[in-house]
Amino acid sequence: MAGVWRYMLAVVVICVCLWGFSEAVGGAVSRPRPQRRPRKPKVAPVTVTPPVQSIDIQQMTGRWYLLNTASKCSYLIKHGTKVEPTVMTLTLPSSSNQTLSVSTKTRYNHQCWEILQVYDLTSTAGRLTLKGTRPELNTEIVIGDTDYSSYAIIYYHKRDKVTMKLYGRSVDNLSEPTLSKFEERAEQQNLGLAYLFPFPTYSHCGDVDQDHVISELKHFLLSVKS
Numbered sequence: 524m525a526g527v528w529r530y531m532l533a534v535v536v537i538c539v540c541l542w543g544f545s546e547a548v549g550g551a552v553s554r555p556r557p558q559r560r561p562r563k564p565k566v567a568p569v570t571v572t573p574p575v576q577s578i579d580i581q582q583m584t585g586r587w588y589l590l591n592t593a594s595k596c597s598y599l600i601k602h603g604t605k606v607e608p609t610v611m612t613l614t615l616p617s618s619s620n621q622t623l624s625v626s627t628k629t630r631y632n633h634q635c636w637e638i639l640q641v642y643d644l645t646s647t648a649g650r651l652t653l654k655g656t657r658p659e660l661n662t663e664i665v666i667g668d669t670d671y672s673s674y675a676i677i678y679y680h681k682r683d684k685v686t687m688k689l690y691g692r693s694v695d696n697l698s699e700p701t702l703s704k705f706e707e708r709a710e711q712q713n714l715g716l717a718y719l720f721p722f723p724t725y726s727h728c729g730d731v732d733q734d735h736v737i738s739e740l741k742h743f744l745l746s747v748k749s
Contacts, residue, residue, distance in 0.1 A: 578649030580615065580623065582671040587611045587690035588727065590697055592720045593709035594686040603720040607631070608727045611690065620644075623651060628728040635728035639738040655681075667708065674701045676708055685712050694724035 589609040592599065599606070607630040614624040623642040628635060642651040642664060653662040662681045669675035673696050679686045689705040691697050709719060 578666045578669070579671070580644065580648065583666065583669065583675065584613045584615055585692075587613070587675060587692065588694050588724070589688060589722045590691045590694070590724065591689040591702070591705060591722065592686065593688075593705070593712070593714040593718055594720070595684070595714065595718055596686065599720050600718075606720060606722050608723040608725065610727045628731060630726075630728055634735060635731050637728075637731040637736045639736065668704070673698075676705055678712075685714075687712060687714065694727075 587610070589611065592606075609627060609629040612626040612628075614626070616622060616624055621644050623644060625640040625642055627638045627640070629638075630636070640653060642653050644651055649666040651664040651666075653664060655661050660681070662679055665678040665680070667676045667678050667687075673692050675690045677688050677690065679688070687705070687709050689697075689702070706716070706719065709715070
C-alpha cells in the first residue's frame with residue numbers, strides 16, 4: 524500500500540508539471556509598486572491552434588505510443604533522460620457518445636501501472652476537455668494534426684501553459700518529416716529543442732493487474748488538498 528501512495532504522489536508531481544500551473548508567493552510590500560500599463564488580454568495558445576482538419580474521433584481510437592513531448596515542465600527538465608515508455612489507448616464507450624475513455628500505461632520503479640481518465644468531447648471536432656476539480660483547473664486538449672494511421676500531435680493546455688505530445692501508431696514508423704513538423708509546431712509555442720524530450724520506443728507495458736490501476740486520481744488529489 525505504501526508503494527501505491529508513493530506512486531500516486533509521483534503522479535501528482537508529474538501531472539502538475541505536465542499540465543502546468545503556478546502562483547506567485549511573497550513579494551515586497553514596503554513600498555507601492557509602480558503603475559503598469561493595462562495588459563492586452565491573454566490569448567490561450569490552444570485557442571489559436573485549431574485542428575488542421577475536421578478530426579474524426581472514431582479514427583483516433585486505438586493504441587498510440589508516446590514518442591516525444593515538448594514542455595517546460597521542471598520535472599522533465601531535471602529527469603527527462605529517465606522517462607519511461609508510455610502507451611495510450613483511446614476508446615469510445617458504447618454507453619456514451621460524449622466522452623472518450625483514455626488508458627495510459629507506464630512504468631514506475633520497474634512496475635507497470637495504468638491510469639484511467641475520461642475526456643469530454645466538445646462541439647468542435649478535435650477538441651476535448653479533461654475536467655479538473657474546478658473549471659479553472661480543466662485541461663483543454665486539441666488534436667492538432669494526425670493522419671490516423673501513423674502519427675498524432677496533441678496539445679494539452681492548462682492555466683496558460685501548453686504541453687505538446689507526439690504519438691505514433693507504432694514505434695518504428697516515425698518519419699523525419701513528421702518529427703520536423705512536431706518540432707516546428709513546438710517552436711511556435713516557444714518550446715525549442717531544449718524543451719523536447721524523446722520517450723523510449725521499447726519495453727512498453729502490457730496487461731496490468733487491478734492492484735496497479737488508478738482510476739480515481741481526482742479523488743486522491745482532493746484528499747491530498749484537504
